[in-house]
Amino acid sequence: MVVLQHKHSLFLIDLNPKYPHDEQVYDDEEDLMIKQAFQCLCARCEQEITYLHMYYYKCDQCDYSLHKLCEKIPTKLQHASHSAHSLTLFLDESLGQCHICKSTPLYKQLKYQCSRCMFNICLHCATGDVQYHIIYHPSHQHPLIPVCRQRKILTECDACGKEHKGVFYECITCFHFLIHKDCVFQPKRLLIQDGTYGRFSHTHPLVLTYSFPIVDQKAKFYPTCRVCDNSFSENENLWVYKCDKCRYYAHTDCANAIHKPSSSNSESNEDSGKSIAYFCNVLIARHIFFHQLYKFMLVHRVVLNTP
Ligand SMILES: [Zn+2]
Ligand SMILES: [Zn+2]
Ligand SMILES: [Zn+2]
Ligand SMILES: [Zn+2]
Ligand SMILES: [Zn+2]
Ligand SMILES: [Zn+2]
Ligand SMILES: [Zn+2]
Ligand SMILES: [Zn+2]
Numbered sequence: 001m002v003v004l005q006h007k008h009s010l011f012l013i014d015l016n017p018k019y020p021h022d023e024q025v026y027d028d029e030e031d032l033m034i035k036q037a038f039q040c041l042c043a044r045c046e047q048e049i050t051y052l053h054m055y056y057y058k059c060d061q062c063d064y065s066l067h068k069l070c071e072k073i074p075t076k077l078q079h080a081s082h083s084a085h086s087l088t089l090f091l092d093e094s095l096g097q098c099h100i101c102k103s104t105p106l107y108k109q110l111k112y113q114c115s116r117c118m119f120n121i122c123l124h125c126a127t128g129d130v131q132y133h134i135i136y137h138p139s140h141q142h143p144l145i146p147v148c149r150q151r152k153i154l155t156e157c158d159a160c161g162k163e164h165k166g167v168f169y170e171c172i173t174c175f176h177f178l179i180h181k182d183c184v185f186q187p188k189r190l191l192i193q194d195g196t197y198g199r200f201s202h203t204h205p206l207v208l209t210y211s212f213p214i215v216d217q218k219a220k221f222y223p224t225c226r227v228c229d230n231s232f233s234e235n236e237n238l239w240v241y242k243c244d245k246c247r248y249y250a251h252t253d254c255a256n257a258i259h260k261p262s263s264s265n266s267e268s269n270e271d272s273g274k275s276i277a278y279f280c281n282v283l284i285a286r287h288i289f290f291h292q293l294y295k296f297m298l299v300h301r302v303v304l305n306t307p
Contacts, residue, residue, distance in 0.1 A: 003044050003089040003110065005075045006064055010057040015050075033205075036188050044070040045110050046091060050185060052135035067133050070110070077112050079126055082119050087112035087126065098122035135169060137184060139210040139239070144169040144179065159183040159210075159239045160252050183239070186256055190241060192226075195256040200227055202248050206241035206255060220247055227254035 015038060038051045043064050049056045057066040075089045081100055093108045100121050113120040132145040139159070147170050154163035157180040164180040171177035189205040213236045217223070224231050227250050232240060241255040242248065 001091045001093065002115075003075055003091060006043070006059060006066075008059045008061045008064070010059050010064075010066065010071065012068070013056055013058050015054055015056065033187075033189055040065045042067045042070050044073070044089075044091070046108065047133065050135070052137055052185070053133060054136050069133055073110065073123065073127065077126055079112065079121065081121060081125070082114055082117070085114045085116060087114050087119075087121070089113075090120075092120065096120060098125055100125040135184070137169070137179070138188075139179075140171060140177070142171050142173040144171055144184070146170075146181065155180075157183055158237070159186075161233055161235055161238045162253065183252065186239075186252060190256060192241070192250065192255055195241075196227065196254075197257065200250075202226075202243060202246070204243045204246065204248075206243050206248065206250065208252065209240050209242055211237045212240045212242075212249075220249075223247055223249045225249060225251045225254050227251065 016035065035051050040049050040056075041047070042049050042056075044066055047067070049065055049067055053067060055068045057068060057071040058064070073089060077087045077089070079087055090111060090113045091108055092105070092111045092113075095105055095108070096111075097104050098111070098121050099119055101124070103122060105122070110123055111120050112123070112126040134143045134145050136143055146167050154165055155168060155178055156162070157164050157168070158177055159179045160183050164182065167181040168178040169181065169184045170179075186208060188208050190208065191202070191205050193201045212232050214234065217232055222231060226248055230251075232238075232249065232251070239252045241250045241252055
């Protein structure tokens with residue numbers, strides 16, 4: 001599908017995801033709920049835009065929105081690898097290979113194409129740019145970028161402690177800090193009746209908290225999860241939904257069944273074992289790359305964050 005330049009002018013919108021770190025005090029709860037519920041589709045890459053992206057572009061005349069990053073990609077490009085014709089931006093649903101780096105995407109992606117020669121190259125090869133939708137999550141001090149596990153490997157998630165497959169949000173600075181897509185976009189405040197399809201109910205919204213220290217667990221007489229009745233992890237940095245006033249606590253995946261981790265263990269263990277060495281190498285290489293990218297971002301920070 002060819003991507004065309006939008007005919008109206010677009011405006012940069014600030015999604016203002018700022019909320020206090022001490023989540024117990026937030027004056028305008030209603031306002032926060034509305035803000036975090038924001039979600040729309042990007043007209044170019046067809047992936048979701050959420051409040052964690054911080055900014056996005058919006059048309060004021062029609063229903064058209066773009067990620068901040070997707071907006072700056074040109075729809076036409078002259079590229080040295082294919083100087084005979086100009087290349088057009090398109091959304092590749094066929095998951096075809098890039099003619100330069102030979103990479104094959106796992107989900108549909110923006111690419112540049114010459115339709116006459118059926119020549120196409122990925123965004124990275126075309127612009128040297130990195131097509132990552134960075135998010136700013138309150139649980140972590142550094143920006144996170146989405147990475148798709150190239151091999152089908154279950155990876156432990158730093159939010160729920162469980163294993164998932166698929167797209168993870170990874171810290172550019174910390175080594176091996178990963179949160180699965182399903183976990184990272186969980187709502188900050190949740191009514192357990194909404195999250196459990198009415199199976200459980202509590203008057204107050206539960207607050208998503210990014211750790212449950214042992215001292216706190218002890219002080220509350222080691223509470224168990226209201227949904228599964230199991231205790232909480234000794235790993236203090238796992239996320240938990242809670243209403244402290246009522247000592248009502250729940251594991252994130254228990255409270256939010258809608259976002260339950262995709263625990264598909266159908267792969268044989270042998271398979272995942274083989275891939276681990278490969279996985280580590282990729283991880284190290286990527287870490288070095290992202291570290292450099294982050295340094296670049298720091299230098300350009302003013303430009304990136306100024307509307
Ligand atoms: Zn996009
Ligand atoms: Zn428009
Ligand atoms: Zn490529
Ligand atoms: Zn051509
Ligand atoms: Zn998780
Ligand atoms: Zn980090
Ligand atoms: Zn539970
Ligand atoms: Zn309560």
